Amino acid sequence: MLPRPAPAPHGPEVPTPAPAEGMLSANVRRGNHDTMHRHPWGLALLLFLPAPVLAAPDSPPMPTLLAPEARIAVENQILEERLGSLLPRLMAETDLDMWLVLSREYAEDPVYFTLVPQPSFAARRTTLLAFHRRADGTVERLAVNRYPLGGPYESAWAGGDLDEQWQALGQLIADRDPGRIGINVSRDWAIADGLSHALHQRLLAVLPDGHESRLVSAQDLVVRWTETRLASERTHHAAAMAAARAIIAEAFSNQVIEPGKTHTDDVAWYIRKRLESLGMPVWFHPDVNRQRAGDDCTRDSVFCGSTGIIERGDVLHTDIGGCYLKLCTDTQEMGYVLREGETEVPRSLRKALAAGNRWQDLLAANFVAGRSGDHILHATHAAVEKEGLAASTYTHPLGFFGHAAGPTIGMWDAQQGGTPGSEWALHPSTAYAIEGNVRSPVPEWDDTWVQVKLEQGGYFDGETLEFPAGRQTRWHVVR
Structure with missing residues (x-):
């Protein structure tokens, strides 16, 4: 252009x-x-x-x-393929044990809509996505949000209390104890800089003790995820x-x-x-x-x-x-x-x-x-x-x-x-x-x-x- x-x-x-x-x-x-x-x-x-x-x-x-009306099924099939085969490979390539994509309605992370099934027009209220790479290389896909996404995600929490929602994310992280946790912050790549300051602060407040030092930029994963075509x-x-x-x-x-x-x-x-x-x-x-x-x-x-x-x-x-x-x-x-x-x-x-x-x-x-x-x-x-x-x-x-x-x-x-x-x-x-x-x-x-x-x-x-x-x-x- x-x-x-x-x-x-x-x-x-x-x-x-x-x-x-x-x-x-x-x-x-x-x-x-x-x-x-x-x-x-x-x-x-x-x-x-x-x-x-x-x-x-x-x-x-x-x-x-x-x-x-025929596009929804095709997009969701492609999403399932990307999450099932591409994401595990890219998380291993970029050495991340967990990837967090945290969004609020009207302020969605740029990568959010590449990760959720259709039809989807917003991160209803607050949607917290967590991708955990297991020891066998597979990736657990978890949604912590008021409205369960279904489809490719397992609901780790559903409810109406925002504080409880964030505590549930903190407990999820504590239970899986990941070594390197990727968050979407980046100086050079706008597409990988979707974590807002307020959501970053809320994440820090619920992290288990000692886990703040495990947070790293997920920019390499975000770029590889968005650039790779099946x-x-x-x-x-x-x-x-x-x-x-x-x-x-x-x-x-x-x-x-x-x-x-x-x-x-x-x-x-x-x-x-x-x-x-x-x-x-x-x-x-x-x-x-x-x-x-x-x-x-x-x-x-x-x-x-x-x-x-x-x-x-x-x-x-x-x-x-x-x-x-x-x-x-x-x-x-x-x-x-x-x-x-x-x-x-x-x-x-x-x-x-x-x-x-x-x-x-x-x-x-x-x-x-x-x-x-x-x-x-x-x-x-x-x-x-x-x-x-x-x-x-x-x-x-x-x-x-x-x-x-x-x-x-x-x-x-x-x-x-x-x-x-x-x-x-x-x-x-x-x-x-x-x-x-x-x-x-x-x-x-x-x-x-x-x-x-x-x-x-x-x-x-x-x-x-x-x-x-x-x-x-x-x-x-x-x-």
């Missing part, structure tokens, strides 16, 4: 297309061109979706997504990525854009409404901007683009993010509005997009397990410089959050690295928004430069980086 200006007021309504289904997926192996293949998603209940329009040939058709999650995440790409194909077409009349904000609102119509809540308002001949974009520009009425000859860019089954997307693609008499995108713009794909290949080639975010960033910079590209890299993890925890691979305003998260190592079974831009000259624009801003969802399996919903290799065209 790029920085963006404040959105303008809502523009005119944009027409809604007719239903269709299906999905196209693509993999990109390190340094190679992408290959396309179909995936049968086979999901039980359909949410009727608009048909994809004529667009870039590499854009996926709209996938079939689960209806809202195979069952990847299928649904890929569908969300494909839906985002299909919506962009709709938005950057004559179905939505009438040159000389349509405002960039009209297109942004079309995208937002389409995401929300699919039950994919946005985690930021979509951005749509334009570039054109005579703009002040140069080789060294940080960002190029403005808002306004879309005219023929404009280059279009969008940045969108929506979530499905708790998993978030972050996608940027480019479009072009043909001038009168043009039948194809100008050659210089096609070369600019190819340069953007080459930057993606160079970045993908440096995804090596164990490397830090800064290592990947600097190696990519060196490869880009060797090939003479003017590129910036600002790639981040994807998952339960759009800007998720894990290795930060550059920031748009910190290309030198050294930012929080940049020291974190790359792990297998993790997802990323492969985000950055390439600047290229456009002779047809009197040597104004164009900035190709790309962002595609990618997965790292420990050996290769793939784009499960494909990547943009051809321009979206408004005719």
